[in-house]
Amino acid sequence: MRPKSRPKTAGTGLSASERIKAGILAAATREFSEKGLAGARVNRIAGRTESSKRMIYYYFGSKLGLYLTVLEKAYEHTSVIESAVRADELAPDEALRELVRQNFNYYHDNPGFVRLVMNENIVRAGDVGSMPGVRQRRHAIVATLQGLLDRGVEARVFRSKIDPVELHMSISGLCFHSASNRHTVSSVFDRDLTSPGAVAARRESIVDMVLCWCCLDPSRAMRPATPARSP
Numbered sequence: 001m002r003p004k005s006r007p008k009t010a011g012t013g014l015s016a017s018e019r020i021k022a023g024i025l026a027a028a029t030r031e032f033s034e035k036g037l038a039g040a041r042v043n044r045i046a047g048r049t050e051s052s053k054r055m056i057y058y059y060f061g062s063k064l065g066l067y068l069t070v071l072e073k074a075y076e077h078t079s080v081i082e083s084a085v086r087a088d089e090l091a092p093d094e095a096l097r098e099l100v101r102q103n104f105n106y107y108h109d110n111p112g113f114v115r116l117v118m119n120e121n122i123v124r125a126g127d128v129g130s131m132p133g134v135r136q137r138r139h140a141i142v143a144t145l146q147g148l149l150d151r152g153v154e155a156r157v158f159r160s161k162i163d164p165v166e167l168h169m170s171i172s173g174l175c176f177h178s179a180s181n182r183h184t185v186s187s188v189f190d191r192d193l194t195s196p197g198a199v200a201a202r203r204e205s206i207v208d209m210v211l212c213w214c215c216l217d218p219s220r221a222m223r224p225a226t227p228a229r230s231p
Contacts, residue, residue: 027048101203108179143164
């Protein structure tokens with residue numbers, strides 16, 4: 001039975017059905033990130049929302065349909081974050097700095113997304129690889145990086161022949177590792193990498209690494225290190 005459409009909820013701009021779907025996606029993101037696709041249960045997702053198992057199937061078709069929607073939304077958010085950097089309004093090196101910072105912040109602030117990506121790698125991208133929307137957004141991000149690199153080369157700030165895909169992988173790899181491994185690294189090296197000061201210092205270290213790799217003059221890339229603070 002199709003849920004009845006309802007008027008928009010005052011103050012939110014969302015209809016009741018949109019609000020319910022948003023709640024389902026939030027609960028499903030938590031469930032899938034914790035349990036993976038195989039271990040997730042629709043009953044648990046419904047129990048965390050104001051919906052029912054039947055309503056979830058109506059909106060998303062199946063557990064797989066819900067999972068793919070969660071993945072799509074997660075990758076969509078990363079694209080929004082990356083495209084929010086107004087690269088054309090900043091000097092090339094400053095635009096790249098801001099892009100790295102935004103990537104780092106997204107991974108750090110969204111551990112659910114980090115776990116979703118880790119789960120997808122366990123199954124060798126069996127689901128995300130079939131999603132054309134994700135591929136299209138990746139192509140757009142690579143095009144943005146290429147434009148930024150071209151401006152940097154023209155301004156004699158960046159060295160030439162940097163592969164934008166390699167650059168994207170390096171940024172993502174450094175930022176992702178810092179988010180996914182912060183607890184194990186903290187334990188192994190007996191250093192709290194979860195404190196605000198340590199997070200800020202790590203973020204700026206990654207910024208410097210990426211800029212040193214791209215800049216013709218590495219000294220241009222360096223900024224004073226952010227001192228680590230106690231939690």
